Amino acid sequence: MSLAPEIASKLKRDAAGLICAVIQQYDTGEVLMVGWMNDDALDLTLREGRVVFWSRSRQSLWRKGDTSGHAQWVKSLWLDCDADAVLVKVDQVGLACHTGARTCFEVGGDLGAEVGYREDGQKDG
């Protein structure tokens, strides 16, 4: 099996043949991590119900949780408008980050941005 042609033909891959994958806990909305997928990783993720990445450091497919036990069970997978990123809603077992944190963004931490406030005082969404 390989990635369905109707999906493969849409993707806008980077120079390394990858798209960006944002991983979000499906019920709490936490953004857990960002990883990368080539066509095979996306195909496996769509078919197996488990998230599979392309590891840029190891240059190999990486089924999240096979070593750590920290699997990401797929709930839904969405392509973005310009087809260079996917959003994967998952049920994360344990910790998403290899450093031992729940999310990768807890580790790099808050960079202390200035907080901005909308000028109209309204709320959309």
Next chain:
Amino acid sequence: MSLAPEIASKLKRDAAGLICAVIQQYDTGEVLMVGWMNDDALDLTLREGRVVFWSRSRQSLWRKGDTSGHAQWVKSLWLDCDADAVLVKVDQVGLACHTGARTCFEVGGDLGAEVGYREDGQKDG
């Protein structure tokens, strides 16, 4: 002004000098879009309280909302563990996607992944 050296020295930029920026509505948890930032875009985003991207198609800085009115007001900005992605929690004015949708992932749509179920029946997080 330019990006603080203690941040600049950490970043792992891609071949084009960019990091990935995941934009999330701060209160609902919706993932709105993925964009790209160079050092200047990240610096401006941290200092101005509004999200600034690097537009790969136009090869220029792009302060979200200057043309459309659909600004992204920054609530917090988090670096990930390997320093190649940031998570920006924002208050989105109007529509995040240039196609006129609330999020870019509504546009590419649901790719119909198989749903996976954790084997332990537990819940983490």
